[in-house]
Amino acid sequence: MILERILDLDDFARAARAQLPRAVYGYVANGSETETTLRENRAAFSDWQLVTRVLAGVETRDQTIDLFGHIYASPFGIAPMGGSALVAYQGHLVMAHAAYQANIPFILSANSIIPLEEVLTCNPDAWFAAYQSPEDEAIRGMATRLTRAGGKTMVITADVPIGSNREGDARAGFGFPIRPDARLSFDVATHPRWTGSVLLRTLLRRGVPDIVNLEPWGGPGLFSRKVKSIAAHEGLRWAHVRLMRDLWRGTLIVKGILSAADAAAAREIGVDGIILSNHGGRQLDCAVAPIRVLPDVLAQAGGMVVMVDSGFRRGTDIVKALARGAHAVFVGRPFLYAAACAGTRGVSHAITLLAKELDRDMAMLGVRNINEITSEILRRA
Ligand SMILES: Cc1cc2nc3c(=O)[nH]c(=O)nc-3n(C[C@H](O)[C@H](O)[C@H](O)COP(=O)(O)O)c2cc1C
Numbered sequence: 001m002i003l004e005r006i007l008d009l010d011d012f013a014r015a016a017r018a019q020l021p022r023a024v025y026g027y028v029a030n031g032s033e034t035e036t037t038l039r040e041n042r043a044a045f046s047d048w049q050l051v052t053r054v055l056a057g058v059e060t061r062d063q064t065i066d067l068f069g070h071i072y073a074s075p076f077g078i079a080p081m082g083g084s085a086l087v088a089y090q091g092h093l094v095m096a097h098a099a100y101q102a103n104i105p106f107i108l109s110a111n112s113i114i115p116l117e118e119v120l121t122c123n124p125d126a127w128f129a130a131y132q133s134p135e136d137e138a139i140r141g142m143a144t145r146l147t148r149a150g151g152k153t154m155v156i157t158a159d160v161p162i163g164s165n166r167e168g169d170a171r172a173g174f175g176f177p178i179r180p181d182a183r184l185s186f187d188v189a190t191h192p193r194w195t196g197s198v199l200l201r202t203l204l205r206r207g208v209p210d211i212v213n214l215e216p217w218g219g220p221g222l223f224s225r226k227v228k229s230i231a232a233h234e235g236l237r238w239a240h241v242r243l244m245r246d247l248w249r250g251t252l253i254v255k256g257i258l259s260a261a262d263a264a265a266a267r268e269i270g271v272d273g274i275i276l277s278n279h280g281g282r283q284l285d286c287a288v289a290p291i292r293v294l295p296d297v298l299a300q301a302g303g304m305v306v307m308v309d310s311g312f313r314r315g316t317d318i319v320k321a322l323a324r325g326a327h328a329v330f331v332g333r334p335f336l337y338a339a340a341c342a343g344t345r346g347v348s349h350a351i352t353l354l355a356k357e358l359d360r361d362m363a364m365l366g367v368r369n370i371n372e373i374t375s376e377i378l379r380r381a
Contacts, residue, residue, distance in 0.1 A: 001342045003349045008357075009313045009334035012350060016087075016337035020194055021187040023172035024087055028333050030168035031281035037289070038281030041311025044289035048320050048378045053366030061362050062369045063355065067305060067328055068153065068251045068272065070125065073103040074355045075370055076318055078347075079280075079309050079332035080129035080155065080255075082111025082231065085209065088339035089198045090114065095339055096123035098347035102355075107155055107330070111231055113202075113209035113222065117149045127153035129255060131160065131231040133215060134240050141216025143247040152250045155275070156241060159256025162232045164283045177227040198340075242269050253307075256283075258293055264300040273305035273327075280310050280332050294324045315357030319365065322373040 006012060017025050031038030065075045078099050084091030092112050099106030100123035107127040108119050119126050128151050130142055146154055169175060173184035180188065188195055202209065211219035211230060220226035245252055254266045255275035266274050276290035276297060290308045298306055308321050309330035318329045331354070338346035367373050 001346065003342060003345065006338075006341075006346075006349060006353070008353060009331070009338075009350060012334050012337040012341055012346070016340045019191070020087065020340060021184075021191040023169070023174035023184055023187050024194065026168050026172045027083060027174055028081075028087055028336055030166045031285070032164040032166050032283060033285035035281060035285070037278050037285050037287045038311075040289050041278065041281055042313070044291050044311070045314075045317050045320055047292075047381050048323075049381050050316065050319065050361075050365060051377050051379050052364055053377075056366030056368070058363045058366060058368055060368060061359055063358055063362065065328060065370050067105065072105060072328075074351070074358065075322060075327075076312070076329045076331055076354060076358075077105030078107065078335045079277075079330040080107040080109035080127075080157070081332055081336050082109040082131075084109070084336055084339070085113045085202055086198070087336050088343065089201050091336065091339050092119055093122055094344050095335055095347050096126050098339075098344045098351060099123060100125060101344075101348060102351045104351060105328070105330075108213070110157075110213045111211055112213050113206060113211060116146070116151065116213045120149045120151055124150060126151070127155055127251075127253070128213070129155040129157050131214060132156050132233065132236060132240060132244070134233050134235040134237065136243060138215055139240055139243050140247055143244060145216045147249070153253065154244065154248050154250060155253040155255050156244065157231075157255050158236070158241075158262075159258075159277065159279050159283050160231050161234045161236065164279075165285075166282065176230065177223050177225055179223075238265050238269065241266070241271065245270050253305075257297065258288055258290060260293070260296040260300045263297040263304070263306075267300060267302040267304055271304060273307060274301070275330060276306065276308040276310075276326075277330075278310050291321050291324060291326075294321070294326055298325045315354060315359075315361040318354075318358055319361050319373055320378065322370060323375050323378045325375075 096106050096119050107129050110131040173181045210221050251272045253273040256277050257274045278287040305327045307328045308326045312331045338350035
């Protein structure tokens, strides 16, 4: 892949679409049901325009941020994405490595086949996003496992009480557990490059993989029936977050919050940070775009770090979220497409593109550091 031709994050989506089986690309790209939220995540950014300040002397610009005592190079990171190994060879390791090199946050999803211990060896700063089972033993076990592995940051994904309805996946014959029907088999057979470089290579290296980070003791095989309900926990409650808070001494984050009331609940428990998210339009269709609810949530956040994801593709998107009070932003799909297209090199290129966009935006806005990005630069469209 000639990376010089990739000029923005959406170029990675187009390149990945051309090389991945339809079902695999769709697994990443699809939103749920009518995909209203998927579209809304992009559309919401148009509600604000930027007001520049000129002649500000912007020859030195600094986009570093302090998150939980770590100085990161940029105010954006890589969101947790399950199933990455199906999309890119060693997808999670590839993204973890590129994020570590660039010194940006990386969150490993529990829905992964590379042991979190191996990922933390490659990237000691990686955060871990649990699809936490609501049993005390599982909560205790996960806190212990992550502590032993040297993990410092535990994220609990809260917006998957139940699997969502992504009809695009079903139409392409894709679902968990993977059960290749005629459609899917044809799709795979007509994409020999992916079959060889991702599927066969993974099977050769790891055998038929287990989803090893789901539970403290491991997880079901990728093709097992038990995979059906892997991530969804209808019985997960704030009481379980409270127990995790009691047991886990590191940084604790809840991901998937959209309401001020839930932000207040997290704050009362002593959670360190929250990630506002509608899961990239993959869970409840018609859910609000997180950037819209930022002020309401911030009013209830107290001292918590408030981060946001869903639909961020441009430096200006990041600027708008920071100006509305977010402390950091996460980006999902583009980094996985970049891993699929060109491995670590691809992800590094994607990080560089976004960091350069933000740097240029800061210069033209007349701001020299992240603290100078305030609501004064925003005007309602
Ligand atoms: C393929 C894929 C898998 C995902 N898996 C997870 C997951 O395992 N855990 C989680 O908390 N979020 C998961 N998400 C949601 C992302 O963390 C993030 O919220 C979302 O992708 C952000 O939207 P964006 O892709 O538009 O940037 C997944 C998203 C995608 C695209």
